[in-house]
Amino acid sequence: MLPLSLLRTAQNHPMLVELKNGETYNGHLVSCDNWMNINLREVICTSRDGDKFWRMPECYIRGSTIKYLRIPDEVIDMVKEETVTKNKQSRDQKGGRGGQNQRNRPAARGNFGGRANKPGGQQKLFQKNKPTKLA
């Protein structure tokens, strides 16, 4: 699974973005592109030291300045469905023409995101939307 596919799937979901300068942005992902540039809406910006906060209706962030993004757990399971249907489509379209393009086959590893074997325990500590750094 590609990180950018996951990010695309996370559109309209809440997320936390930490920039290389240490600031964090909590907001809903509106859109993203192949450079990881993103638009967020209903944003709360937290300063690097976690001592100042700003509300912004929307903001655009250059992808190259991102350190990481925290995405709701359930989103990874939604990517799976999307890639499966997409692969199915392309297979159908190519049907019977001896596929000149073998590259985007579904590949025999369909059980991404099988979240059966969780280690349990500590998981509960996870709280949604909580910034990693607080004053």
Add this chain to the structure above:
Amino acid sequence: MASGDSEKRKANNQMQDQKEKKRKESILDLSKYLEKTIRVKFAGGREASGILKGYDPLLNLVLDNTIEYLRDPDDPYKLAEDTRELGLVVCRGTSVVLICPMDGMESIPNPFISQD
């Protein structure tokens, strides 16, 4: 049969082309900010706000009545209260890190505190 197939393929290709075009289009439409005040953060820590007068696809910006928010001399990522006026400026796109509208941007108390 074969012609039907090639039609399909053509349509398919067109769809792909459109998709490509869509993808190349910026996800940021700066026209909605023209003549409005925006806040811009730069690589290295500078921050400014000004009225957006113009822009290009590389995110080079023309700002008028620009104010720079000065920073703690010991910490280039910490804002001080002070500002200075820069007037009409061109911002280099490659160093732009973040853009947001000034309208609706406000400093708030810790909104996460209840969760702790």
Add this chain to the structure above:
Amino acid sequence: MTSGLDSFVNHTVSIITSDGRNFIGTLKGFDQTINMILDESHERVYSTTTGVEQVMLGLHIIRGDNVAIIGLIDEDVDNRLNLSTIKAEPLNPVVH
């Protein structure tokens, strides 16, 4: 072209980022720029005064620019660790 990371996919990995943090999680995917999907991740915070603190974080995309080291974790060995007794100096960030 492969980066050799394929064999890490769906395994537990430890990532040290250039800001000196240590993330542990299941590698679900990556791309050419080493952007990575880390699932069910946690951060290990090292300290010289108390044991290792684990902060549960969940699903992450870590940008490749920011990744210094990716290592495969031997879960058997890792499970035997008593993190509360391990004291260590936190890593410093990479200086650019």
